[in-house]
Amino acid sequence: MKAILATIFLCLALFVDISQEIATCIRTGNAKELAKHFGTNIDLTLAGKEDMYSKAQAEQIMRGFFQKNPPLQFRLTHQPAGSGASQYGIGTYLSTQHKQFRIYFVIRRIGNQEFLQQLSIEPEKSTH
Numbered sequence: 712m713k714a715i716l717a718t719i720f721l722c723l724a725l726f727v728d729i730s731q732e733i734a735t736c737i738r739t740g741n742a743k744e745l746a747k748h749f750g751t752n753i754d755l756t757l758a759g760k761e762d763m764y765s766k767a768q769a770e771q772i773m774r775g776f777f778q779k780n781p782p783l784q785f786r787l788t789h790q791p792a793g794s795g796a797s798q799y800g801i802g803t804y805l806s807t808q809h810k811q812f813r814i815y816f817v818i819r820r821i822g823n824q825e826f827l828q829q830l831s832i833e834p835e836k837s838t839h
Contacts, residue, residue: 729818729825730790730800737804737814738785740777746770748827750819756831769830776832780806785814796820797828804832811835 729748736745749766757776764772782804789801797819804812812832819828 730787730798730816733800733816733818733827734785734787734802737802738782740782742770742774742777745773745827748825750826750828753827754829756829756833758832758834761831773830780804780808780810780812783807783809803835 733745733748736742736748746766746769749769752763752765753769755762755764755769755772757772784805785802787800787802789799797817799815799817801816802814804814806812811834813835815829815831815833816827817829818825
């Protein structure tokens with residue numbers, strides 16, 4: 712029983728570590744480092760346009776997003792949650808132009824490897 716609990720705790724700790732690395736990449740606007748967490752392909756949604764992209768294509772798209780919307784702040788509002796081989800996180804991104812975005816991501820574990828399977832960036836609806 713202790714071994715099972717230790718394994719579950721270790722798996723959750725690993726997901727938290729990768730989510731913090733992903734959050735740091737987003738917070739700093741670093742598309743190159745973020746892409747290191749992509750699988751071969753990633754399901755990327757940006758402003759309502761969803762598609763499956765290669766790692767290189769998704770890195771270019773994210774670089775363009777960060778150039779157009781330089782980061783001012785990123786905060787994980789929901790730490791990785793879920794069970795089994797997938798975990799998700801949700802955060803709020805604020806650009807230097809004071810545009811606010813909701814970021815949702817899914818981390819997938821296959822064997823001992825973790826990667827971003829899905830990344831969605833949508834503008835927050837204005838409350839004004």
